[in-house]
Amino acid sequence: MEQEMKNIYELLEEDIMNSDLSEADKAAKLSRLLQVRSKQVNIMLVGATGSGKSSTINALFDMNVAKVGTGVDPETTTISNFVLDNLTIWDSPGLGDGVERDKRITRDIIAKLNEIGEDGKPIIDLVVVIMDSSSKDLGTTYNLINKVLVPCLGSEASKRIIIGLNQADVAMKGNHWHKEANKPDEVLTQYLKRKAASVQARVKDGTGLDITPICYCAGYCEEGKNQCKPYNLTKLLHSIVQIIPREKRLALADKINTKKENWEHDDEEDDYGEETTKDFVDVVFDYIEVASEVGGKILGVPGKILGGVAGAVIGTITSIFKSIFG
Ligand SMILES: Nc1nc2c(ncn2[C@@H]2O[C@H](COP(=O)(O)OP(=O)(O)OP(=O)(O)O)[C@@H](O)[C@H]2O)c(=O)[nH]1
Ligand SMILES: [Mg+2]
Structure with a gap:
């Protein structure tokens, strides 16, 4: 180091x-x-198994300094937390691996969302829902958003939930992804827009809330496979920062991944x-x-x-x- x-x-x-x-x-x-x-910041990641929660955490934050902590009692909590000084990331196990397991995880998520801190406010500032944009079956995640997260967060929900559509590179089975430029071509860009619009509509139908999903890549590298660096990670970070109350933001600022290449590829909207x-x-x-x-x-x-x-x-x-x- x-x-x-x-x-x-x-x-x-x-x-x-x-x-x-x-x-x-x-x-x-x-x-x-x-x-x-x-000030303490607490961010929770939720989503289906393999959607890329852990990859997203590693891409966003400086995990080199992470003191990895696990829940005190595996019987009562299955959510693990990474404490980076004033920033705590809660990484929940993936849903979709069995009905009983899902019930337990859902219970734990609800308990965490209802936890109140010393200041009398909920300790979780923000929930980031990660979806795999290449997946055809997003039903589990819609249920989580519509039946668990939104009811739990009540009137605050639209201000405290971010939806990340990860794995943009493989959304069309790896087609239409520009490897060299590390970005989608026009066809994939349009596809991702439709995907985001459809997710937004499903959540709106179920809850009445308007949440615009962010299409991105946490990045991926494994020999011989489709490789990509993060894409639109700065866009995802920007939306996270905006939700975190101003006086708490330095806790985040201090722990942002300093790997420059993670922040180099974004769409050109902003x-x-x-x-x-x-x-x-x-x-x-x-x-x-x-x-x-x-x-x-x-x-x-x-x-x-x-x-x-x-x-x-x-x-x-x-x-x-x-x-x-x-
Ligand atoms: N192509 C591609 N693969 C990704 C991306 N993000 C994550 N992956 C891969 O998807 C797989 C699952 O990623 P994880 O980060 O472990 O997913 P998770 O949501 O933490 O999974 P669980 O902990 O099992 O719930 C890994 O093989 C990652 O390398 C991405 O943006 N693009
Ligand atoms: Mg994980």
Whole structure:
């Protein structure tokens, strides 16, 4: 392993300490940083067996630092968690491997969704439902969304569920996937759009909710088989970040997979890397940089005012993400 890197909180702390602010201002900013640093983010992945939950977690996050934990008691929980400092990922076992097993897993998912944290709020911030876009049988997953997740999350459901249509590369049995460019051709692009629309319609029929699925690839490599790097992973990350409450976002920012190639291939609807960077920069503005007078614009964030320490702190955050998202 490479040498120990400073985490985002430490870098921000350094910037504040090295600034020419008064001691009182430094103390105020450090105390805000401490508040932000205490926030926990919990994300749960659910879906059918083999849809790519584990692959997605590995692609998104820096699992090198993962302390892998398992449920305390395999009798009562089958969901394993990966704790990455302030970020906890809950990886549930795949559904579709037997009726009794599915019942148990479903019970565990419901229990986890109903768990309340010390702040009186549900501990799970977000559920990411992973579907295999090459699968003909998505019935189990529709049942999970329509009969379990949505009823459990109630009025919050559309704000706390993301649907990922994974394995875009093999959605048409590997046809129409541009290996070199690592993206779908026009035929596959249209196919994926129809697939996403049909998933969206099934969920809307069942629950009345409008959730737009994101077509992506977690990536895949195995000798001799169809290989691909992640595709639209930045788009998936961007939608995750937007759901996480602002004051919690640095917990995510700190654990994003730094493998550049994971973030290089996206559709061209948006610059998701830049958008995601902005989502993180906003946190710094809102929670650490309190009031400064000098006007300016960084990354085109509108209506925000930059001054003294902001330049340095924002610069740190921005350069971290520039080096990841390119
Ligand atoms: N072609 C392709 N294969 C993928 C992709 N994502 C995952 N896979 C493969 O699909 C298989 C299952 O992936 P996992 O990540 O283990 O799936 P899972 O949902 O965690 O499965 P369970 O833990 O058994 O429920 C593995 O062989 C992966 O390499 C993808 O985007 N494209
Ligand atoms: Mg798995």
